[in-house]
Amino acid sequence: MTVTEVSIREVGPRDGLQIEAPVPLSEKLRLVEALVATGVPRIEATSFVSPRAVPALADAEALAAELHRWPGVEFSALVAGIGGAKRAVAAGMGTVEYVVSASNGHSEANTRSTTEQATERIGEVVKIVHDAGGRVEVIVSTAWDCPFDGPTHPDRVLRIAEQAREFGADQFSIADTIGTATPGRVAQLIDAVDTHVGDFNLGVHFHNTRGSGLACALTAVQHGVRNLDASTGGLGGCPFAPGASGNIATEELVYMLGDMGIATGIDLDASIRAAGVAEEIVGHAVPSNLLRAGDRIR
Amino acid sequence: MTVTEVSIREVGPRDGLQIEAPVPLSEKLRLVEALVATGVPRIEATSFVSPRAVPALADAEALAAELHRWPGVEFSALVAGIGGAKRAVAAGMGTVEYVVSASNGHSEANTRSTTEQATERIGEVVKIVHDAGGRVEVIVSTAWDCPFDGPTHPDRVLRIAEQAREFGADQFSIADTIGTATPGRVAQLIDAVDTHVGDFNLGVHFHNTRGSGLACALTAVQHGVRNLDASTGGLGGCPFAPGASGNIATEELVYMLGDMGIATGIDLDASIRAAGVAEEIVGHAVPSNLLRAGDRIR
Structure with missing residues (x-):
């Protein structure tokens, strides 16, 4: 059931940078350039959320205006509500990720809405994005565990999935927002x-x-999944847990899958170089072990 | 084929500490005490090698003399030759790990012997240890890749395994010495x-x-293996790659397996506390992510 080819989405410019001190737009574009050079097919470029909540991504419109430089890449932006979806569409984003927390604790802390209220909004987001000719991906955060409510019952995720399909979303993802998932619960x-x-x-x-x-x-991957998010250098550590590791590191995922004969379309050397650029622009060590160790002798 | 119960061997006091600046014996014993409190059944306590080559473990005899404090734990020591095996037996170690590099490059760099010469010595090591009533485990290092020779042909590992059995070794292990293995090659x-x-x-x-x-x-574990090494806090980074991660972290392995319903006999909270002790005695941050993040809400 293991797939032989996967599509990695690079989320470093959004999930990776969102908790960092704001980085100049020119530096972000240098990072995107390095990422595009790896061959990655999809990049989550930014999010359209409150600049007060996420000052690091306050330049979303300005960044989006530059993405035409790389026509071969599918860029996406994350939004948490109707206002964000409208901004993303106005900025020309072709793929909009609408995030719904599966747990009420996280949902209310992030969006002042219950899971049910956020799920109900999928229809409106889909209409806004489809009317502009774009695609909508519904992402369920806290799909396994919530930092406030503890374990998330799988039925809460399945209900959002069903609603996402009824409302006409184009794709669906599940996110281990706080890094608590383990292989058994992932498979389930x-x-x-x-x-x-x-x-x-x-x-x-x-x-x-x-x-x-x-x-x-x-x-x-062993359970047939073909779409995986990863972040260059493993950027994305939690601001409330200094030193804590962030997203899985793109170059480490490429190393592991490539060594298993699973194609990603990403060049490992270029991916390691991109992680080096990421480390430069955030100005501190990133979590990736592979960045320090390098590739193995082939 | 996934097993439901595994036996973890804690290798922090040996593989973890060997590349650190020497730690006082009293501090090592404090670490062993914390590790025993986790419920781990087996601990690799030290190695009997050249004190010039590994000054951090020059106190092997003194440490071995204290291990009677914890009669319920199986302690082992690593050796790389006949002299080490004799020292280990004289020091009262019940389990002796004899390490053979599967690649000549690594074997000659570490022991000035080829793989074949080191393999031939298994018989003598077994005799020395068995005569003293002990057990011998043959560990194959560089089982997947060598830092000098590149990929190790599996046949080289299989030949050592066959010889180890012919010479009467009691157990056999394979080690990813430089951290290059990936799941596909591990399974193979x-x-x-x-x-x-x-x-x-x-x-x-x-x-x-x-x-x-x-x-x-x-x-x-999915391929039926029941014996896994791990190091508290993920100690064991390579001295030639500062910041590089070391062994897999015991508490992270316990977290993952426990969450999958695979019994280890190790208490996760105590394991996290032991990693904290490890971090204290080495005096710098250890690689474990779980140590910083803590357990999930249950």
């Missing part, structure tokens, strides 16, 4: 989602906060 | 060893140098 949720909405071309998003990130990614 | 080698010497109760030893350590451990 993927299989359950597949049973409910198997035609959705499921995506997964893992953090390495407790060390199991690549093990979860491996499990996802 | 484990299956090959099982086919050759399946009655050997195979052990595995992974480093997280390129991020795939826990994914490899997961794969091993």
